[in-house]
């Protein structure tokens with residue numbers, strides 16, 4: 473370990489890898505770091521290494537628009553995301569690190585009769601699962617969002633509102649989980665790409681990395697957009713497509729958006745950061761790619777949609793645009809699962825919406841790795857569903873259609 477002075481101010485150590493660990497987690501994004509934390513805290517498994525090819529929290533965890541909600545349609549999804557929501561509500565205290573979770577509400581707009589019916593159905597389904605949600609009339613939408621244009625080419629006929637939803641500081645989530653896991657003895661090893669997953673007699677043996685071979689009884693892969701790359705190393709087939717997903721922020725302006733507003737039909741969503749930037753996003757670029765960038769037409773389409781809903785923002789300057797690589801599954805639901813290789817587990821397929829699940833994803837994945845069996849909350853999200861056909865289609869709740 474480091475002396476007090478060496479360690480002073482460091483949130484986590486940077487150890488050299490041991491030759492062997494009980495569990496190796498590939499990917500130090502929010503989900504991987506949360507998995508390590510809950511393995512150590514809940515299951516007492518501390519001989520764990522999180523291997524990260526770049527810097528911790530540098531992937532989608534650092535690149536997302538930070539929306540947190542749990543108002544998904546199907547029981548399996550609503551219960552999993554609601555577990556995450558409940559963990560969010562105590563996360564800063566648990567990690568002793570302010571993740572800046574701001575429950576300012578999340579609004580999903582309806583622009584035609586079908587969306588009205590689908591949205592009201594989802595609110596009722598949410599209530600069965602103990603997920604808060606209410607229907608807003610257009611007047612109620614306007615009361616919460618005074619500068620919205622209700623009468624654009626896509627008239628606002630109402631919307632759902634989840635008041636417990638909101639936003640969080642994405643970097644702080646990664647830093648909080650990393651610091652807490654480190655203090656429980658987890659090794660977080662950055663600049664350590666996994667280049668192969670070694671197997672023997674149908675079981676995982678360990679991983680080859682930029683820092684040499686590391687033996688492990690269990691390997692848990694949480695690499696989001698690179699999931700297919702890692703799966704290929706282990707001969708595992710995943711029904712995952714990797715697409716660019718872009719977002720952008722404006723110059724800081726005075727507080728004018730006090731909640732999160734999402735529209736599937738107009739195809740954009742917006743919130744305002746504590747610094748005053750308007751945080752804007754939409755759907756994926758339709759081509760497959762591993763570049764953390766996207767096409768200009770996606771940004772243009774998104775801004776047209778935003779100006780359609782908020783004409784008053786038409787002269788605000790955009791400051792930054794970026795992209796991530798999202799791992800989209802056929803039913804817009806995650807795969808949190810054992811595989812046919814003994815001791816090898818995958819947690820992926822979160823697509824455009826996994827940040828909101830971060831604590832819940834880590835919590836159930838840690839259980840799955842510790843017990844070699846899924847928790848009741850992720851049992852339905854096994855890779856086998858793509859063989860059995862028991863999909864859980866959440867494209868409608870994915871906020872901005874993939």
Ligand SMILES: Cc1cc2nc3c(=O)[nH]c(=O)nc-3n(C[C@H](O)[C@H](O)[C@H](O)COP(=O)(O)OP(=O)(O)OC[C@H]3O[C@@H](n4cnc5c(N)ncnc54)[C@H](O)[C@@H]3O)c2cc1C
Nearest residue numbers: 499501502503525531532533536537539666796826827828
């Ligand atoms: C622009 C954008 C906006 C989004 N907005 C939202 C939102 O508002 N709300 C929401 O819920 N979700 C949102 N998402 C989705 C969300 O960001 C992701 O689902 C979630 O962050 C995935 O977390 P993760 O830890 O699994 O992945 P990541 O944070 O990407 O972590 C995976 C890590 O694995 C590492 N890795 C990859 N290959 C290797 C290797 N071979 N060896 C070692 N390490 C490796 C990567 O470097 C990376 O650090 C958005 C995504 C993007 C891109």
Ligand SMILES: CSCC(=O)[O-]
Nearest residue numbers: 539824825870871872
């Ligand atoms: C990128 S979309 C965010 C969400 O799913 O709420």
